[in-house]
Amino acid sequence: MLNTESFACTGCAACFASCPTKAICMTADGEGFAYPVIDPVTCIQCGLCERVCPALAAKNKKEKDEPRPVLVAAAKLRGEGAREKSQSGGAFFALARATLAAGGVVYGARLDADMRVHHARAETEAEAEMLRGSKYVQSDVGESYAAVKRDLVGGRRVLFCGTPCQVAGLYAYLRGDHDGLLTADLICHGVPSPRLWADYLAWQEKRHKRKVTRAEFRDLSAPWGVSREALWFGDKKVIDTVFATLYYSRLALRPACYTCPFGKEQAVSDITLGDFWGIEDTPLSDFADSRGVSAVVAHTEKGKEALLASDMELRPTAFVDVAAKNPNLTAPTARPAGREKFWEEYERGFAGVARRYGGFTPKNRLKRIIKRLLRRN
Ligand SMILES: Cc1cc2nc3c(=O)[nH]c(=O)nc-3n(C[C@H](O)[C@H](O)[C@H](O)COP(=O)(O)OP(=O)(O)OC[C@H]3O[C@@H](n4cnc5c(N)ncnc54)[C@H](O)[C@@H]3O)c2cc1C
Numbered sequence: 001m002l003n004t005e006s007f008a009c010t011g012c013a014a015c016f017a018s019c020p021t022k023a024i025c026m027t028a029d030g031e032g033f034a035y036p037v038i039d040p041v042t043c044i045q046c047g048l049c050e051r052v053c054p055a056l057a058a059k060n061k062k063e064k065d066e067p068r069p070v071l072v073a074a075a076k077l078r079g080e081g082a083r084e085k086s087q088s089g090g091a092f093f094a095l096a097r098a099t100l101a102a103g104g105v106v107y108g109a110r111l112d113a114d115m116r117v118h119h120a121r122a123e124t125e126a127e128a129e130m131l132r133g134s135k136y137v138q139s140d141v142g143e144s145y146a147a148v149k150r151d152l153v154g155g156r157r158v159l160f161c162g163t164p165c166q167v168a169g170l171y172a173y174l175r176g177d178h179d180g181l182l183t184a185d186l187i188c189h190g191v192p193s194p195r196l197w198a199d200y201l202a203w204q205e206k207r208h209k210r211k212v213t214r215a216e217f218r219d220l221s222a223p224w225g226v227s228r229e230a231l232w233f234g235d236k237k238v239i240d241t242v243f244a245t246l247y248y249s250r251l252a253l254r255p256a257c258y259t260c261p262f263g264k265e266q267a268v269s270d271i272t273l274g275d276f277w278g279i280e281d282t283p284l285s286d287f288a289d290s291r292g293v294s295a296v297v298a299h300t301e302k303g304k305e306a307l308l309a310s311d312m313e314l315r316p317t318a319f320v321d322v323a324a325k326n327p328n329l330t331a332p333t334a335r336p337a338g339r340e341k342f343w344e345e346y347e348r349g350f351a352g353v354a355r356r357y358g359g360f361t362p363k364n365r366l367k368r369i370i371k372r373l374l375r376r377n
Pocket residue numbers: 085086087088089090091092093107108109110117131132133134135136137138139161162163166186187188189190191273274275276277294295326328
């Protein structure tokens with residue numbers, strides 16, 4: 001029976017999706033991360049949960065030479081204003097559009113009206129629009145793996161986009177690749193828990209005495225590279241940096257993220273998507289752009305073909321140029337020393353954590369008010 005205390009469970013939910021008796025339930029721990037919990041009454045001890053677990057397989061795998069990427073490029077979605085709703089160069093949306101145009105379906109993470117992040121299926125461009133943009137919290141894959149399988153069996157082409165562990169989880173559930181399946185994972189800094197996001201929103205709602213009706217984890221109106229979130233309380237937009245500061249502090253990431261075996265040069269997906277940070281210091285400096293440039297790394301011929309056929313301007317480059325300013329392309333985020341203390345203090349309330357770790361200090365607030373007033377005059 002799966003014992004998640006013996007390895008770093010990523011919460012990919014491949015075990016949950018695979019269990020033949022539905023004995024597994026994904027349940028949040030104290031920090032708010034979902035882990036599989038097995039009902040001993042329904043469990044038939046078949047061991048499938050252990051066999052499909054990609055984290056266990058990675059733990060037991062011997063290091064071996066794996067193929068190098070087949071294409072590394074800087075990329076931008078073509079078209080005036082086309083990248084405005086994307087986090088960087090719009091690579092995901094370019095792949096999504098091509099998949100939909102071929103009669104396929106797209107899976108990715110969306111933020112619902114109730115501010116919950118979960119994987120969803122898109123069959124139209126309007127639905128795929130909802131999947132655009134990075135959500136810096138662990139997405140709930142729910143029943144997506146089974147839905148992907150149904151689509152593939154039904155002869156549909158599928159694009160699945162998620163974190164590296166989710167792509168590994170999908171392949172584990174499917175027990176391998178399928179002709180009609182194209183996967184894209186993200187260069188991944190790690191994921192905070194849904195609890196952190198929910199507590200942050202509740203704290204903001206208390207401060208503003210209104211419900212959050214819309215959110216962007218990375219304010220799309222900010223210059224590319226500026227990390228700040230945008231929240232809407234009805235028609236009032238508020239820009240803040242507390243959640244972004246907590247995210248980049250590394251203190252609230254899932255424990256498994258610090259030892260992630262998936263986000264490496266030999267990734268599990270057909271294509272890895274990321275931001276081309278530092279492009280101005282590479283031979284592609286003329287391609288740099290204030291709206292953002294994607295870094296795309298194809299690991300398979302299928303991935304390379306999809307990139308070449310998409311509606312993107314591509315500039316091939318060297319892997320080292322992308323990796324130079326993007327450490328998570330080759331290694332997981334390091335576990336910070338104060339993580340335990342952070343979660344101890346968290347239990348005393350979000351307001352204290354926002355002050356101590358999220359930069360919500362009187363000095364910073366004053367600075368922001370002065371900046372705002374100067375901008376107005
Ligand atoms: C948690 C997280 C950490 C990241 N860390 C880095 C990093 O360290 N370096 C870097 O270069 N890039 C990182 N990225 C990726 C980056 O923010 C952009 O998403 C990426 O460059 C793709 O941009 P785009 O314009 O092609 O696509 P976009 O239109 O922005 O689409 C992004 C795609 O990612 C999916 N997605 C969004 N949020 C999640 C989520 N929580 N879980 C699963 N899938 C999701 C969406 O469904 C969509 O398919 C991270 C993204 C996430 C979600």
